[in-house]
Amino acid sequence: xxxxxxxxxxxxxxxxxxxxxxxxxxxxxxxxxxxxxxxxxxxxxxxxxxxxxxxxxxxxxxxxxxxxxxxxxxxxxxxxxxxxxxxxxxxxxxxxxxxxxxxxxxxxxxxxxxxxxxxxxxxxxxxxxxxxxxxxxxxxxxxxxxxxxxxxxxxxxxxxxxxxxxxxxxxxxxxxxxx
Amino acid sequence: xxxxxxxxxxxxxxxxxxxxxxxxxxxxxxxxxxxxxxxxxxxxxxxxxxxxxxxxxxxxxxxxxxxxxxxxxxxxxxxxxxxxxxxxxxxxxxxxxxxxxxxxxxxxxxxxxxxxxxxxxxxxxxxxxxxxxxxxxxxxxxxx
Numbered sequence: 001x002x003x004x005x006x007x008x009x010x011x012x013x014x015x016x017x018x019x020x021x022x023x024x025x026x027x028x029x030x031x032x033x034x035x036x037x038x039x040x041x042x043x044x045x046x047x048x049x050x051x052x053x054x055x056x057x058x059x060x061x062x063x064x065x066x067x068x069x070x071x072x073x074x075x076x077x078x079x080x081x082x083x084x085x086x087x088x089x090x091x092x093x094x095x096x097x098x099x100x101x102x103x104x105x106x107x108x109x110x111x112x113x114x115x116x117x118x119x120x121x122x123x124x125x126x127x128x129x130x131x132x133x134x135x136x137x138x139x140x141x142x143x144x145x146x147x148x149x150x151x152x153x154x155x156x157x158x159x160x161x162x163x164x165x166x167x168x169x170x171x172x173x174x175x176x177x178x179x
Numbered sequence: 180x181x182x183x184x185x186x187x188x189x190x191x192x193x194x195x196x197x198x199x200x201x202x203x204x205x206x207x208x209x210x211x212x213x214x215x216x217x218x219x220x221x222x223x224x225x226x227x228x229x230x231x232x233x234x235x236x237x238x239x240x241x242x243x244x245x246x247x248x249x250x251x252x253x254x255x256x257x258x259x260x261x262x263x264x265x266x267x268x269x270x271x272x273x274x275x276x277x278x279x280x281x282x283x284x285x286x287x288x289x290x291x292x293x294x295x296x297x298x299x300x301x302x303x304x305x306x307x308x309x310x311x312x313x314x315x316x317x318x319x320x321x322x323x
Contacts, residue, residue, distance in 0.1 A: 015255025024249050033237030042238035053248045116234035139232055145200045163191035
């Protein structure tokens with residue numbers, strides 16, 4: 001089966017503005033979602049998306065579909081950019097420890113999705129990076145187990161182990177929500 | 180499929196069997212048919228976390244961001260003209276004519292003003308960064 005992005009990429013490589021807009025419309029939402037949940041920071045996610053697309057423009061003329069699908073390659077590029085930022089964040093945090101995010105339920109906590117979303121975001125941010133990556137790829141990006149494992153450079157068994165540990169930790173952190 | 184494996188899959192992939200590995204779903208369906216009460220409880224427990232995860236909305240792409248990204252793409256330029264002119268042997272001729280015009284502009288008077296070449300988007304950058312960018316080496320097929 002061919003890569004569904006091949007034709008669009010060829011048109012991007014030829015400098016077709018409508019293909020550029022179509023590719024942005026097709027990939028940007030997933031890219032932002034990936035970076036947003038990996039980094040927990042919408043502004044940083046936008047930076048990652050912009051940088052990732054700069055690499056797409058450079059890669060498009062050279063792209064040949066093969067073992068890797070374009071979407072998988074794009075996920076890897078975005079994840080690398082996220083890890084660069086997480087690394088820098090850790091270096092800064094080491095020099096200057098930040099305040100801990102407040103993830104405790106407030107006195108008037110209700111069942112509003114927004115509140116739940118904030119708490120899940122904090123719980124996800126507290127996971128080790130590789131566990132968070134596994135959850136983001138499998139649950140949010142809805143990648144299949146083989147593709148997610150390949151993207152992470154681990155076996156399917158290792159991916160399942162990461163997912164299992166991540167979900168146990170999330171359940172523990174969100175226990176008062178009966179998650 | 181053993182009960183332990185069923186639980187392990189729910190633990191890893193959540194309460195929606197449609198998200199489980201394709202090759203395990205038939206066996207999972209058989210377990211569910213054999214013990215709907217127990218499997219239902221396992222899936223329901225896993226689904227509570229799924230629902231909580233789904234409450235975390237991703238940042239949404241704004242039109243401004245999409246436009247800015249689209250504007251960062253290179254446009255069709257002289258490089259593409261070269262591509263389709265070259266087979267007809269016109270590329271070299273055009274280049275020679277341009278070179279002659281530039282020389283004329285420089286040497287033979289102020290009336291022939293060389294027109295700045297349009298930016299060839301990213302050409303030098305391609306060469307410089309493709310070699311440096313680790314992302315381009317992630318998959319062997321890219322450079323094979």
